[in-house]
Amino acid sequence: GVNGVGKTTTIGKIAKQLTSQGKKVMLVAGDTFRAAAADQLETWGDKVGVPVVRSDKDGADPASVAFEASAKAKEENADVLIIDTAGRLQNKSNLMDELGKIRRVTEKNLPVDEVLLVLDATTGQNGMTQAKVFAEAIGITGVVLSKLDGSAKGGIVISVQKELGVPVKLVGLGEGPDDLAPFDPEGFVDGILA
Structure with a gap:
């Protein structure tokens, strides 16, 4: 996703859900450009009891970090490896290409089952443009609608699902570790119409 949508927070919440199901989860700090990003992910890892793989140096190649982490996850028999990536604008082709590289190197060690x-939720029609470009660059399998706890309705996901055939899987309802829920289509429509 783009900058500031809640990717790292969402990852922390997903890790919490998976560990609650008895899964062995490992997180990867793939945002190597923002020093605080890896720290934020480590805070989430500590909060939910999940190890975080990160580079020792700022500005490291995110694909290298992902490759090393995927090898470590395979070696340690992790059930799930979740890679946090830097926020990126969909019109920056070099950053979009980087996502493809992260996926390719990860697949050398582990299958990528979910993107x-x-x-x-406050994103308007620009959300459709974002979804199209990300889908082309890396092949998304689902959408997480974040920040649905405010006044935003998140109606853009209807267009995304219709045009790209990509389901909305989860919704973020706050900043706490348990504030993530499966997408409820009926409840969502009721919320839009309210």
């Missing part, structure tokens, strides 16, 4: 695009 989630995090969209902010």
Whole structure:
């Protein structure tokens, strides 16, 4: 997703859900450009009891970090590896290409079963452009609608689902570790019409 949509927070929440189901989860700090990003992910890892793989140096190649982490996850028999990536504008082709590289190097060690695009519920029609570009660059399998706890309705996901055939899987309802819920289509429509 783009900058500030809640990717790292969403990852922390997903890790919490998976560990509650008895899964062995590992997180990867793939945002190597923002020093605070890896720290934020480590805070989430500590909060939910999940190890975080990160580079020792700022500005490291995110694909290298992902490759090393995927090898470690395979070696340690992790059930799930979740890679946090830097926020990126969909019109920056070099950053979009980087996502493809992260996926390719990860697949050398582990299959990639899920690629989630995090969209902010306050995003308007630009969300459709974001979804199209991310889908082309990396092949998204689902959408997480974040920040649905405010006044935003998140109606853009209807267009995303219709045009791209990509389901909305989860919704973020706050900043706490338990503030993530499965997408409820009927409740969502009721919320839009309210």
